[in-house]
Amino acid sequence: MANPKPGQPYADPAWRWMGDRAVRVVTGTTTLARYAMLDSGNFEEIEDIIPADGSILLIFRPGTVPSAGLREALVRPVQDTVMAESREHVMRVIFGGESGPDLAERAAGAGLDETGYVRRLTATVYTVAFLGFQPGFPYLAGLPDVLAAPRRSTPRHRVAAGSVAVGGGYLGIYPAAGPGGWHVLGRTAARLFDPAAPAPALLRPGDRVRFVAESR
Amino acid sequence: MIEVMRAGLCDLVMDTGRPGWRRLGVPAGGAADPAALQVANQLVGNPPDAAGLEIVGRGPHLHFPRGGVIALTGAPFRAARAAGLTAGWNQTLVLAASEILRIETPDAGYRCWLAVRGGLAVPPVLGSASTLPQAGWGGHRGRPLRAGDTLHVGRPEGGVRLMRAQAPVDRGDDAPVRVVSGPQSAAFDDAGLAAFFGGRFRVAAESDRRGLRLAGPCVTGSAADWPTQGVLPGAIQVPPDGQPIVLGWDGPATGGYPVIATVISADWPRLAQARPGDRLRFQTVTVDQARMLVAGDTWTVSEWA
Numbered sequence: 001m002a003n004p005k006p007g008q009p010y011a012d013p014a015w016r017w018m019g020d021r022a023v024r025v026v027t028g029t030t031t032l033a034r035y036a037m038l039d040s041g042n043f044e045e046i047e048d049i050i051p052a053d054g055s056i057l058l059i060f061r062p063g064t065v066p067s068a069g070l071r072e073a074l075v076r077p078v079q080d081t082v083m084a085e086s087r088e089h090v091m092r093v094i095f096g097g098e099s100g101p102d103l104a105e106r107a108a109g110a111g112l113d114e115t116g117y118v119r120r121l122t123a124t125v126y127t128v129a130f131l132g133f134q135p136g137f138p139y140l141a142g143l144p145d146v147l148a149a150p151r152r153s154t155p156r157h158r159v160a161a162g163s164v165a166v167g168g169g170y171l172g173i174y175p176a177a178g179p180g181g182w183h184v185l186g187r188t189a190a191r192l193f194d195p196a197a198p199a200p201a202l203l204r205p206g207d208r209v210r211f212v213a214e215s216r
Numbered sequence: 217m218i219e220v221m222r223a224g225l226c227d228l229v230m231d232t233g234r235p236g237w238r239r240l241g242v243p244a245g246g247a248a249d250p251a252a253l254q255v256a257n258q259l260v261g262n263p264p265d266a267a268g269l270e271i272v273g274r275g276p277h278l279h280f281p282r283g284g285v286i287a288l289t290g291a292p293f294r295a296a297r298a299a300g301l302t303a304g305w306n307q308t309l310v311l312a313a314s315e316i317l318r319i320e321t322p323d324a325g326y327r328c329w330l331a332v333r334g335g336l337a338v339p340p341v342l343g344s345a346s347t348l349p350q351a352g353w354g355g356h357r358g359r360p361l362r363a364g365d366t367l368h369v370g371r372p373e374g375g376v377r378l379m380r381a382q383a384p385v386d387r388g389d390d391a392p393v394r395v396v397s398g399p400q401s402a403a404f405d406d407a408g409l410a411a412f413f414g415g416r417f418r419v420a421a422e423s424d425r426r427g428l429r430l431a432g433p434c435v436t437g438s439a440a441d442w443p444t445q446g447v448l449p450g451a452i453q454v455p456p457d458g459q460p461i462v463l464g465w466d467g468p469a470t471g472g473y474p475v476i477a478t479v480i481s482a483d484w485p486r487l488a489q490a491r492p493g494d495r496l497r498f499q500t501v502t503v504d505q506a507r508m509l510v511a512g513d514t515w516t517v518s519e520w521a
Binding site for chain 1: 236237243444480
């Protein structure tokens with residue numbers, strides 16, 4: 001059994017310390033289910049939980065150690081099912097042209113025309129795997145393999161707010177303007193992050209997202 | 217009220233940060249050495265999490281039209297008050313009406329913190345007064361101070377006591393920065409591990425609160441794509457060019473490069489004082505040792521005798 005006691009050698013490959021304040025737990029395909037379980041557990045010692053690509057980082061409050069209850073929760077089996085509280089969002093996107101400067105190149109790379117590429121992209125329901133990079137930036141899982149593309153070799157200095165982009169096997173949406181290395185396919189007018197709102201991020205881990213193409 | 221006559225290099229309103237929002241991609245931020253800000257607050261009779269100013273590299277000139285009670289902690293900067301008065305560090309300072317505090321450059325170290333009795337009054341964002349400059353929100357208008365800005369001060373509670381503080385023992389600029397190895401040290405080859413744990417690295421000029429960029433021997437290892445993972449301040453990522461990046465207080469919540477080692481929390485204040493051009497080397501400790509070290513590094517505060 002994994003035992004995140006300080007100083008314990010890494011007996012179980014399923015978790016490892018990142019410094020003295022955080023533990024990285026390997027979760028594989030059960031990341032969202034494990035995240036939901038740990039988040040609802042209200043463990044006093046946890047300051048933050050960051051779900052990511054096949055792992056979760058638990059950050060502990062200063063001076064605390066993982067409790068017995070948390071250690072037990074880390075190894076308790078979880079079902080890889082849709083989270084109960086997940087919501088579905090429909091994002092309206094203008095694809096191509098000035099809104100999506102990389103669409104033509106990505107379509108050609110996939111052996112499709114722009115219309116065919118957008119049709120494949122909008123036919124899929126995506127899941128918010130996790131957020132990161134910028135406040136409210138979602139990593140959307142479920143991208144068909146043919147649409148995946150490695151990051152641009154040279155990042156752009158400025159990507160517009162609302163840009164929908166592909167990076168590796170994920171779709172992402174830039175909540176704010178800034179530099180970015182993903183291929184920009186289109187743009188949505190949806191506001192993804194509002195720090196003054198009670199729920200500042202529009203999308204949460206586990207939410208489902210569909211895209212609808214709007215005319216330019 | 218405080219009037220900014222001249223802005224410093226990057227003066228940011230900071231409190232102890234906003235932990236709890238990293239799952240939405242929001243860094244915890246806050247003072248780079250939260251204990252130093254908390255002590256400064258204690259010296260002026262504020263709650264420990266009151267908002268103050270984080271000053272880096274070169275400080276501001278501040279006008280206090282109605283005077284005020286302040287304290288400075290962290291790296292000692294050259295600083296001047298009215299004629300005949302010293303802007304001492306780690307002690308309660310009482311400023312007269314219309315006094316001007318001129319903070320210049322540090323002789324050693326890089327950052328200091330200024331607390332003002334009553335605390336700086338800014339609208340909280342996600343529960344914190346801290347500025348997140350790259351997002352453009354938090355603190356004073358989401359940005360560093362500018363000449364001509366006016367900062368408002370909150371209503372103080374309780375009486376003033378003159379106090380002074382003693383900082384934890386400084387281990388010296390040449391002492392190694394202590395790290396816990398991993399979690400991805402296995403992603404590096406023997407030459408890469410030797411380069412990292414045996415080498416000296418220079419803090420590069422393009423470093424900021426998001427990360428310290430290091431220049432030095434090439435840390436070689438797997439160039440394969442790495443799955444994105446949650447990260448925290450102090451995590452040392454190595455991109456394919458082999459030049460490590462120590463993630464900072466406003467660094468991203470997730471990262472896609474392998475983490476070779478992570479700076480222990482007892483040495484995060486040391487990172488706050490690393491300035492471009494400084495040389496750093498690393499030493500491995502265990503998690504147990506790291507936890508004992510952080511418990512031993514404490515400030516002491518006493519009444520002014």
